Amino acid sequence: MDLKMILVVVFFFLICPVNIIGLWWAVGSPLVLDPTRICRKTRRLRGKQAEICQNEPEVVREVAKGAQIGTVECQFQFRHRRWNCSTSRRSFGKVLMQDIRETAFLNAITAAGVTFAVTQACSAGHLLQCTCDRSIKGISTDGDWEWGGCGDNIDFGYKKSREFMDARDKKGSDVKTLILLHNNEAGRIAVKNYMRTECKCHGLSGSCTLKTCWRKLPIFRDVGDRLKEKFDGAAKVMAGNDGLSIIPVGATIKPPAKDDLIYSEDSPDFCEPNKKVGSLGTHGRECNHTSQGVGGCELLCCSRGYEKLQQNITENCRCRFIWCCEVVCDTCAVLKTIFRCL
Structure with a gap:
């Protein structure tokens, strides 16, 4: 081997x-x-x-x-x-x-x-x-x-x-x-x-x-x-x-x-996607529509285009420090805009 x-x-x-x-x-x-x-x-x-x-x-x-x-x-x-x-x-x-x-x-x-x-x-x-x-x-x-x-x-x-x-x-x-x-x-x-x-x-x-x-x-x-x-x-x-x-x-x-x-x-x-070379493709990958770099939608999506989606996520918010010694946060629902490769 x-x-x-x-x-x-x-x-x-x-x-x-x-x-x-x-x-x-x-x-x-x-x-x-x-x-x-x-x-x-x-x-x-x-x-x-x-x-x-x-x-x-x-x-x-x-x-x-x-x-x-x-x-x-x-x-x-x-x-x-x-x-x-x-x-x-x-x-x-x-x-x-x-x-x-x-x-x-x-x-x-x-x-x-x-x-x-x-x-x-x-x-x-x-x-x-x-x-x-x-x-x-x-x-x-x-x-x-x-x-x-x-x-x-x-x-x-x-x-x-x-x-x-x-x-x-x-x-x-x-x-x-x-x-x-x-x-x-x-x-x-x-x-x-x-x-x-x-x-x-x-x-x-x-x-x-x-x-x-x-x-x-x-x-x-x-x-x-x-x-x-x-x-x-x-x-x-x-x-x-x-x-x-x-x-x-x-x-x-x-x-x-x-x-x-x-x-x-x-x-x-x-x-x-290409099994021979191990490529999974970039379809459905999240991209940055404002970036000109490798993670930008133009390059990451290989010029195929991308779509704008609205997604509900939960995240910590209104965090406060309680003496001593703990941080307590609420959970908030946030509507996030994301972009995905076509």
Whole structure:
């Protein structure tokens, strides 16, 4: 089983149930978080993936959580686009099997999510193999502050994400595998290279005579924003003459950096349902009639037109604060105008 097919299996059995069975799956389903779900459904795993499945089921559990984190962020970043990162069985697997820009983002955000989840689990004490990072404790700086505390162990999270997401067999040297490995690395870099510094003041009466600082994971929304920018500027590539490298399509295009996203196939327009490419179409999608962007009715509806509808919704209103400490709201019926693609 090649690496791309393994990823499809992982996504189907860890992520698709979120939409099929409801929100309950997303917030703690034992099926989704069961580490044996990946390993049991991919018995032909080999090498490092098989080793992790056998010896580190708690790490695989964090891999599952990371896949969920990545998918939720994908759905946020693509919520206004024609392909909105739907986890429908008719769409998700088909998109993953291609080498389009959307697939590049999916692979990158998933690798980022796994890196993030495993690193977070280390700091929380959920993994026996690692702890938070004390490796730079005590190193002096410019005198205003010093390293201390217990930072997030990004090195371990990066390592486990790479071991599991990049595992491949000996035949995995084709251009599709090279693209997949490149985008996985771009996702991990979007986490590792943007660690934050957090500090705590020490001193009498709240003074800040000395600050102790440590390294902390970036906000994952920032990771998603960063990878979405890379998606917008993704480079189309092809195999090099040696068959072991990738080069940009076009003589004037600079080679992609390690943190860039790359792809080899043009994306479908996703306007109409198409089972072959995983397109669900945009018929019936809600759009913004005043926007000129990708979520605007002209682009999202693929110039087919749109309709104006009146819809009754309920929302909280007349909220007030009651001492102490509660916010109480009334429920109001509101007539909302929405626009949907024809």
